[in-house]
Amino acid sequence: MNSGQIRSAERALSVGTWLIVGGAMLFSILTVTPLMERHSPKGWEWTAPILPLVVDAAVVIVVRLDSVLAALGGDGGRWPIALRWMTGCMTLALNIADSALKKDLVGVAVHSVAPLLLIVTAETGLAYRRAITAARTAREAQLNAERAERERAADEGREAAERRRREEREHAAQLAREQRDHEALLAREQSAREEAARREERERAEARERAEREARERREQMREQQQAERERLEREAAQRRELEAREREARERGEREREQQEAEREREALLSAGPAEERQEEPLGRRTVRAAWEAGLSIRQAAELSGWSTGWVTARYQEHRDGAKPLLEAVT
The missing domain is CATH 1.10.150 (DNA polymerase; domain 1)
Incomplete structure (x- = not known):
């Protein structure tokens, strides 16, 4: 299975799960609200939809977070399982309560379909997501292994090419050395006559190099002095910025404390x-x-x-x- 098929399976699972969750929530609200209206104190009938909404909100939280944990390969422990089953059992009890009180077995069976489907879908979706995560992990491991194999083969090819180039360079260097030795043999007689001139030229070159070296040393010393001066100025600027930041932080902390004290005084005044x-x-x-x-x-x-x-x-x-x-x- 490739990555596209895995993503397609995840989309199908996510869409199907949320369709079932949405349908079960709507069915639960429509079923439980009349029951809560009949059992609410007079004047508080408007609160009837709150309980099914709270229970269904817990179902949405469980389904969403379970999907995220399964995608990351994590495990929330026992509490998510307890919440998942508790919300499912609450939804089931609220949906069949009206029919159970009327001793309507057909109604109990009909109204238990959506909650049971929601419970099983939550558990099955979690298992599917864990399986998809495992499949994706295995696929990525396989791709990484194939990529590493290709890179190793490419490295071996580059090493072989480098060896050939190195051997060619060594052969060319050997030929060059032989050529230089031959030329040196031919020029040895002439070099004896030119030795004095070269020595004089070397002395002049050494004098120029000494002068240039002294000039470079002087320039380097000046650069070091300038660098030390810049670092000193930067340290002083950093110290000033740090001092300003501390002063600003102290001012902000004082402002927050004054605001908290004002809010506390206002609250005490209102309550007293x-x-x-x-x-x-x-x-x-x-x-x-x-x-x-x-x-x-x-x-x-x-x-x-x-x-x-x-x-x-x-x-x-x-x-x-x-x-x-x-x-x-x-x-x-």
């Missing part, structure tokens, strides 16, 4: 004001409810402090909880 004689303005009421939520007060206490209804306060508490979820997920 006592029950409101009349409903507060909405911005003030929102701040009062948030202070109560951060202090861990109940919904009724927050309603007394702000003067708003418990339903309105419950909605605000839910907004704060929803806003805190991403932070908790980022921390975990």
